[in-house]
Amino acid sequence: MKAWLVSILLVVVAFGFVLGDCRSTAANRIVLWHAYRGAEEQALLELTARYEAQTGTTVEVLAVPFLAYASKLSSAIERDQGPDVFIDAHERLGSYRDDGLVVHADAAFPKDDNERYDAIATKVARDDEGVAWGVPFALKGVALILNTSLVEGAPDSIESLVKSRNDGAYPLAYEAESAYVHAPWLHAFGGSMLGPNDAYGFTGEPARKSVLFARSLVSSGLVPASADGALVKQLFESGKAAAIIGGPGLVSELPKGLPLRVMPLPRMHAAASAPEPFLTVELLFLAPRSVARPEVSAFARFLASDESARTRVRAQVVANAATWKGAEAIAPHLRAFHDAALASRPMSTRTAMRATWEPVEQAIRSAMRAPNIDTASLDAILVESARRFESSKPKTTSASKARGFTAVAVTLFAAALVAYRSSRPRFWSGLRASAGAYAYVMHAAIAVFVLVVLPLIAGAVTSFFSGPRNHMTYAGIGNYVDILTARGGPLLGYGSFYRTLLVTIVWTIANVTLHVTIGLALALLLSRPLLRLRGLYRTLLIVPWAVPSYVTALAYKGMFHQQFGAVNALLRKCGAEPVSWFSHFSTAFAANVATNVWLGFPFMMVVILGALTNVPKDVLEAADxxxxxxxxxxxxxxLPLLLPQLAPAIVLGAVWTFNMFNVVFLVSGGEPDNQTDILVSEAYRWAFTRHAQYGYAAAYAVLIFGILWLTSRLSRRWQTEVA
Amino acid sequence: MPSGTVHCCEVRNLEKAFDQTVVLSNVNLAMPSGSFTVLVGASGCGKSTLLRTVAGLESPTSGSIWMGDRDVTALPPKDRDIAMVFQSYALYPHLSVRENLAFGLKLRRTPETEIAGRVAEASAILGLDALLDRLPKQLSGGQRQRVAMGRAIVRRPRMFLFDEPLSNLDAALRAEVRVDIRKLHDRMGGTTLYVTHDQVEAMTLADTLCLLRAGQIEQMGPPLELFDRPVSRYVAEFLGSPKINCLDGQLVYTNAGPHITIGSSTLSVPERYRALSPQSVVVGLRPHHLTPASAEAPQFGTLLVTFYEALGFETYVHGTLQGAGDKALVIRVDSNHRVARGDAIAIGVRPEHTVLFDPKSGRALDT
Incomplete structure (x- = not known):
């Protein structure tokens, strides 16, 4: 007993030390966060080591994965455990300022330093009043990357590049359906993705012309359709594309021997202005806890200094103007990226910018994939995309209305509770009676409470709030009302809850039916006693189950690619027309179902194989x-004898399929036009792409939970019936 | 085409082997219409396999099975016009008694009214009326057995097959159902093939008893013929309870004629063995034929009682034959005949009840 107490005490003390250590901020210690990898990270580490040697300051460098960067940053800074300085893209400044994650950087970027950096970077780092919110560090943007063995000289326009001969390779490959890479065309025609006052910018003449321009490139067959980043890179590496559009990161990933040349995007004959790609300026941001710590500003100045830039320029496009004028041996492609950056357009720092990507890409996809397009249909596409941008904005439910609904909800909840209590009169006394037993499973009960019950409650509570993170306001059951009234639109209209629910139900039924049918057929085959190599077949058939689902999903996505996928290659071999799988609901849905069936049938097969051994042999003989x-x-x-064991498996499979996020998100990604989205992937979009409406997404999650709970209650009756 | 009489079912030169193990060999069996044939034998003798081969649940390695004038060897069970009662009853667990009975008729698309009529008839015969809407798991063993029989008779097949149908019942019920089965057979008029390892069932039910030994027919015929004139020591020992006493003896000829000597005891030789030459023999004496010595059953030895079982209506006395070493012997006496351990009883037998076997081959010597 004593040994017990001592060990618990030791753990508590050790924990305390760790916590204390995390919280103490030593005077001479600076924490730096970044998301760099490879050469850029090396350069940064070299500089911090140099700084430590020169000043005796301790610099703690933490590389945080890019995808988790923003969320880790906000949660760490809120708990005062984050960095003093962090490197991040300037377009996040808007939300960081809103959330109070950054402070003025005037000490690190005094006005005297303005000339040191490229004018475009200085402009981005300072607000309209001239206050600095970060120190210019590096520039990130795209340029044209040419394979010099396929293209001679520098093309003087996009059109002439596309018309050049190059041994059967695509003259140009780029992510034609990505809004980011499409933006230069839009800018060249005088448009922008986000207009003044957060108005949607992908409208009118510029949007129309940019889409028609991109369409003409693809429909001429000179640019591959629906290429993603991986495909663009692969085409270029294998010499099947003479030129691509990409950034310095892409170049560093290409094989060393490839003869390259990088240049700013050439002008377009079709447009009056030059195509301006988006520019991201990486800034050194100062976190709130660096206030009144001059050594942090000094460190930031050191990192951004011309001297440091000479080290960093080996790996990245530094924002220091003088560095590029000097005679340092700078890689020619980085110099070209710098030239391209100076001719680029900095991305807006507004938070509304994030909500433009989805509708813009949707419009581009629709327009690119339509077999024919005229002014009317193009306008319809653009109007629809604008409508979606508007409808994804958080709605503000009026407080009085919300209060009324809340009262109704509370009443309903209380009524449900009373009903539940009266249906189980011995619930509390039963709980008290088994209190002794709970002592034995306390560890498990606590784990379940912390890991399952608490998040469930947190999620449910979140669903009663609206607005982005850190600015949530109480909305009562406003989110639910919004969802259940389809945001005022038609009940089965785009993005309505009911339409997604319908798709989800069809998705679940189709999958479970196929899982059970295929699983049953295979199990019956495998259970034949005379089958040779039974063990081998069984093992092979279980393999799809053993592979992580996202790996399978990505493999299937590749197989369904229109131009380069295995499925279409087979179809072509058989003389059939290739299918553009993700352009139509039916084919995209079929691709999703095929993937999920592949993932799901082994489970049913194994369950049925087990159940088959329980079917008495003589009963079958009696039937004979x-x-x-x-x-x-x-x-x-x-079949009737299998059902008692099959029924729970079917219910379980239905729940899994209902929530099968991986397959839908990774294979079709909701294409075309979010039509194949199911409820969970729709909820994900509300949380992470559409103005970050966590409350709205949480309400979706609660509704999904409610539907599944109800279904499993109903199915329990069915299960007892068949058993 | 078979020659001569057309039987309801005929098994010809049947062989069945599982991999290398021969289970049945050279089996020939003819079952006339309306006959009740019982297959009996020790466990593993192949009797169930033979039944299942007739049913079509197993296919023979060679040989053929005929039903009437049709060769059904290659036909599946459903085309053989048979019904079968399984040892485990094999009722469909998810169907009610009524549905179990009607199942085979429904599969054959029999009109609903006829199904109802036949189910009612079968349930009346078997006393299932109160159970029709229950599930098999709600029935007792005896009730399930009756449902299994009902399922067979509603079909009105040409032939009924029973695979140890009574082995899961308690003794009292077994005796009762045994009688019911025979009555049912007589009433339905079908041909029945019945497998059992129980000699009482075998003896009481059969018109023709077929005793199998290691995959071959050892002896076939009316039950009493097998009991009284076994072709081998194996048959003699298999039938009858308590088991027949088998004693080593010598057939000798003296001045007084042929005798059998067992140790110092002497038996006279029945008429049918008089042609035999002097030799070693195994003497088979059924316990119920051994009685206290009397005029009809002259004494041949003295039994020293070591143990007895009084069953109330008769008593089995175990002991050793005096002057014959420690030869154990069982005799049956009337229950009013008081015996005690250590008693010496003079025992006798009617000469015609003695059977002799060859000690080496075990075959009967009266052929």
């Missing part, structure tokens, strides 16, 4: 003697 054909025997004897 009674005159049953094989089918009758299966239908009237085997």
């Amino acid at each position: 003697v009674d005159g049953a054909t094989s089918w009758q025997r299966f239908r009237h004897v085997t």
Whole structure:
């Protein structure tokens, strides 16, 4: 008993030390966060080491994965455990300022330093009043990357590049359906993705012309359709594309021997202005806890200094103007990226910018994939995309209305509770009676409470709030009302809850039916005692189950690619027309179902194989003697006897499929036009792409939970019936 | 085409092997219409396999099975016009008694009214009326057994097959159902093939008893013929309870004629063995034929009682034959005949009840 107490005490003390250590901010210690990898990270570490040697300051460098960067940053800074300085893209400044994650950087970037950096970077780092919110560090943008063995000289326009001959390779490959890479065309025609006052910018003449321009490139067959980043890179590496559009990161990933040349995007004959790609300026941001710590500003100045830039320029496009004028041996492609950056357009720092990507890409996809397009249909596409931008904005439910609904909800909840209590009169006394037993499973009960119950409650509570993170306001059941009234639109209109629910139900039924059918057929085959190599077949058939689902999903996505996928290659071999799988609901849905069936049938097969061993052999023989054909025997004897064990597996499979986020998100990604989204992937979009409406997404999650809970309650009756 | 009489079912030169193990060999069996044939034998003798081969649940390695004038060897069970009662009853667990009975008729698309009529008839015969809407798991063993029989008779097949149908019942019920089965057979008029390892069932039910030994027919015929004139020591020992006493003896000829000597005891030789030459023999004496010595059953030895079982209506006395070493012997006496351990009883037997076997081959010597 004593040993017990001592060990617990030791753990508590050790924990305390760790916590204390995390919280103490030593005077001479600076924490730096970044998301760099490779050469850029090396350069940064070299500089911090140099700084430590020169000043005796301790610099703690933490590389945080890019995808988790923003969320880790906000949660760490809120708990005062984050960095003093962090490197991040300037377009996040808007939300960081809103959330109070950054402070003025005037000490690190005094006005005297303005000339040191490229004018475009200085402009981005200072607000309209001239206050600095970060120190210019590096520039990130795209340029044209040419394979010099396929293209001679520098093309003087996009059109002439596309018309150049190059041994059967695509003259140009780029992510034609990405809004980011499409933006230069839009800018060249005088448009922008986000207009003044957060108005949607992908409208009118510029949007129309940019889409028609991109369409003409693809429909001429000179640019591959629906290429993603990986495909663009692969085409270029294998010499199947003479030129691509990409950034310095892409160049560093290309094989060393490839003869390259980088240049700013050439002008377009079709447009009056030059195509301006988006520019991201990486800034050194100062976190709130660096206030009144001059050594942090000094460190930031050191990192951004011209001297440091000479080290960093080996790996990145530094924002220091003088560095590029000097005679340092700078890689020519980095110099070209710098030239391209100076001709680029800094991305807006507004938070509304994030909500433009989805509708813009949707419009581009629709327009690019339509077999024919005229002014009217193009306008319809653009109007629809604008409508979606508007409808994804958080709605403000009026407080009085919300209060009324809340009262209703509370009443309903209380009524449900009373009903539940009265249906189980002995609930509390039963709980008290088994209190002793709970002592034995306390560890598990606590784990379940912390890991399952608490998040569930947190999620449910979140669903009563609206607005982005850190600015949530109480909305009562406003989110639910919004969702259940389809945001005022038609009940089965785009993005309505009911339409997604319908898709989800069809998705679940289709999958479970196929899972059970295929699983049953294979199990029946495998259970034949005379089958040779039974063990081998069984192992092979279980393999799809053993592979992580996202790996399978990505493999299937590749197989369904229109131009380069295995499925279309097979179709072509058989003389059939290739199918653009993700352009139509039916084919995209079929691709999703195929993937999920592949993932799901082994489970059913294993369950049924087990259940088959429980079907008495003599009962089957009795059926034979009674005159049953094989089918009758299966239908009237085997199947009814399998059902008691199959029923729970079917319910479980239905729940899994209902929530099968991986497949939908990774294979079709909701394409075309979010039509194949199911409820969970729709909820994900509300949380992470559409103005970050966590409350709205949480309400979706609660509704999904409610539907599944209700279904499982109903199915329990069915399960007892078949058993 | 078979020659001569057309039987309801005929098994010809049947062989069945599982991999290398021969389970049945050279089996020939003819079952006339309306006959009740019982297959009996020790466990593993192949009797169930033979039944299942007739049913079509197993296919023979060679040989053929005929039903009437049709060769059904290659036909599945459903085309053989048979019904079968399984040892485990094999009722469909998810169907009610009524549905179990109607199952085979429904598969054959029999009209609903006829199904109802036949189910009612079968349930009346078997006393299932109160149970029709229950599930098999709600029934007792005896009730399930009756449902299994009902399922067979509603079909009105040409042939009924029973695979140890009574082995899961308690003794009292077994005796009762045994009688019911025979009555049912007589009433339905079908041909029945019945497998059992129980000699009482075998003896009481059969018209023709077929005793199998290691996959071959050892002896076939009316039950009493097998009991009284076994072709081998194996048959003699298999039938009858308590088991037949088998004693080593010598057939000798003296001045007084042929005798059998067992140790110092002497038995006279029945008429049918008089042609035999002097030799070693195994003497088979059924316990119920051994009685206290009397005029009809002259004394041949003295039994020293070591143990007895009084069953109330008769008593089995175990002991050793005096002057014959420690030869154990069982005799049956009337229950009013008081015996005690250590008693010496003079025992006798009617000469015609003695059977002799060859000690080496075990075959009967009266052929």
